Amino acid sequence: MAPRTVFLAYAEQDEPYRDLFTTQWARSGDQARFLDSPTGAACSEQWKKDVRERIRGCDGVIALIGGATPDSAVARWQIRCAVAEGKPLMGLWVEGNHQGKPAEMGPARCESWTWENIGDFLDRL
Template identity: 30%
Template sequence: MSKKRVFISFAMEDKSLRDFLVGQARNENSPFEFVDMSVKKPWDSAWKTNCRTRIKGCDGVLVIVTKNTKNADGQLWEVKCAREEGILIKGVWGYRDDKPGLLPRELEGLRVVYWKWDNIANWIKTL
């Protein structure tokens, strides 16, 4: 089975969580694997065009949800873009014990699960 192309959407303040997730996928005991298509750094003024192209080429978008998400304009735009393009989206809590009280409007209806290998693996299998 080929690796799925997954766009990881995260607030820049949570870049270390994205790095950790990518590292988990590389672990030989990991039950999931994917090709990381996330934006690692902000692009120039054409970033939305570049980002949309990247998202459209993915099988799914995994959104890392933390308290930083509500103020992460880029991340919220990525989620909106994925919805517009009909790409499957799943949210994972960045921190089990430090979840935001309310989700931003852009995440309404998004199913957010705990960051566990099985939760991520099961979602990737549906892509």
């Protein structure tokens, strides 16, 4: 089976969680690839086009959900884009105090940050 490619959606303030996630995953030995937002002016029309293109090319999307997510136009737009593109979506709580998932997630589940939960999601892709 070809390695899965997953887009990571996250608020700008949660970039340290993205870094931790990708570093830990690289050490796991799994072959999944993770992409995230391109550099550039977040929420500009070109940025949105580039994000949508990346999400279209992915097998699924993991949204890193933290305290900054509800106020992040970037994270919420990435999540809306994933839903619009019909990509499998899972929210991953990055902090212990789960403040409720963003409405943009729709029926997609939010799970605790465990490698078992992440692996189960990847196995379903």
